[in-house]
Amino acid sequence: xxxxxxxxxxxxxxxxxxxxxxxxxxxxxxxxxxxxxxxxxxxxxxxxxxxxxxxxxxxxxxxxxxxxxxxxx
Numbered sequence: 001x002x003x004x005x006x007x008x009x010x011x012x013x014x015x016x017x018x019x020x021x022x023x024x025x026x027x028x029x030x031x032x033x034x035x036x037x038x039x040x041x042x043x044x045x046x047x048x049x050x051x052x053x054x055x056x057x058x059x060x061x062x063x064x065x066x067x068x069x070x071x072x073x
Contacts, residue, residue: 002048002052005018010062010063013063014063015056015060015063018059022049025049025052026050029045032045033046
């Protein structure tokens with residue numbers, strides 16, 4: 001999904017959909033962390049999800065429907 005979102009034209013990005021999916025992945029990471037012994041794959045997934053979630057407030061703000069052309073200028 002990350003590759004798909006990065007290739008999507010920014011004006012067509014559905015920030016809410018991405019936010020919902022990122023939160024779901026974060027919850028899955030927490031479950032994996034609690035139920036499995038630490039392992040490199042789990043740790044890498046957690047880093048990727050956490051890094052992605054850090055960018056979400058920026059994406060959400062920039063995709064705000066109330067932003068007008070004057071804001072972009």
